[in-house]
Amino acid sequence: MNLKIYNTFTGKKEEFIPIEKKKVKMYVCGPTVYDTSHIGHARSVVIFDVIFRWLKHLNYDVCYVRNFTDIDDKIIKKANQTGKDSLEISQKFIKEFHNEMDALNVLRPSIEPKATEHIQEIIDFIQLLIKKEKAYHIKGKDVFFSLESFKDYGKLSKRNPDDMKAGARICVNDSKKNHGDFVLWKLAKPGEPFWKSPWGNGRPGWHIECSAMSYKYLGKSFDIHGGGKDLIFPHHENEIAQSEAAFTQTFVKYWIHNGFVDINNEKMSKSLGNFIMIKDVLKNYHPDVIKLFLLSKHYRSPIDYNENSMNEVISGLDKIYAFLARSYNAGADININTDLSVEWEKFVKAMNDDFNSAKGIAVMFEAVKKGNKILDENKDNLSSNVLKDISMLYRNIKKIGKIFGLLDQSPEDYFNAKKQAGLKKQSIDEPEKIDMLIKARTKARKSKDFETADNIRKQLQDMNIILKDENDKTTWEFGH
């Protein structure tokens, strides 16, 4: 079965056929780096990371470009507020962004171009548009794209430019010829950062950088363009206008847009003050928890971030890691080939159906259940025949994890990290105390003094510590 992708442009799932055989060129709109990144950015980045990994898994030679918008009004505003220059601001937040995405085990794209490093390309692009009479410059003022000159305007967002004229909310800019014409080059006001251009000192408009940079790295036409749903209009619509006006050929073959992250069923917004920042989420949850959560729903639907959901994800993730540890200890062959297994086939089918990660996760859990059952039935003592089955399941889960950028560490490290986080949360400074109590309990159990043993268990339970007696060993972990 071949890969199918839901294309925003046609509103349908379509078979994916790249322009060039075995090659995929993908451009995703990255952040405007004027502030700390929030969980919504994380969703977009994680989803396109999985898409990137899946395309590579399908043996495509993928060129994945994700830009940084590092000059814009908000950055300038922030610079003025903090007394720094805009470059300092953008560099700071690019660094933060990279740190957080690394923590989330997200791969770096092939190329991460910045707008400020492509000013010449942007100017060239605008000049081409002016030459083709798709854009105009009014002396002493900004350069605009002329909507009138591009008949297909609105084809991605299914919007009629005339409807927008009717909207009274578009503020009238005297220098524009028509409502809806948008800025390609914006003149600098005193004190603002600027670059020289044929139209005076200024900076690029928001949309032009993506047209110019995607052209530079991917060409006049490319396969996939992605971003958050909100970018469909006006950003992506304007990109189409610019690029297709310039080159008179189809700009992008497949448009992919991800849905939003809500917070407790509300939209993240400034007025509600409910922005959830990635760095804060990383303080509270293991990166795998965040990713498993973000991938637990189909990428086009909205997903609701709340504590309850996160706790559910933790329970599930613990279960997966526990199975990995259990099957590894039972002697699973971690290098076995699983390409022909039912689980892998199911997973491939799910991913090829418009990157259905939610279904892919279900496959992982099915494998866990199947494996635990086998281990139970054999009391973890496996004959070579059964061991093969367990190895397959183990390997499948790890392989799926690889596509999702999950389960990268050993179960031991995972559970240790969890313990450390728990100790911190419970403000337990002397973890040795826990071991001492467990030792005392083991002694009591040996002499069949179960009352003492149970009292100790209760004592630990009050610290949210749950004991687990396995054979002659007692281990512990924190509950949720």
Place this chain on the structure above:
RNA sequence: GGCGGCUUGGCCAAGUGGUAAGGCAGCGGCCUGCAAAGCCGUUAUUCUCCGGUUCGAAUCCGGAAGCCGCCUCCA
């Protein structure tokens, strides 16, 4: 006003014509000194409602209700 989307068990969530995946929680059981973990069983004759098409619909068509997003910077 224009455009788009959503409504599946207590909660989360797959499922786009063939008779309801998966997770979490609950309950009963196996296991255990007791637990925890794991496993087994159990919880939607039914998918917001009303019509229609069909041998057959959660899935297609029409209508209603509720919720949400975009149309202004936004992942």
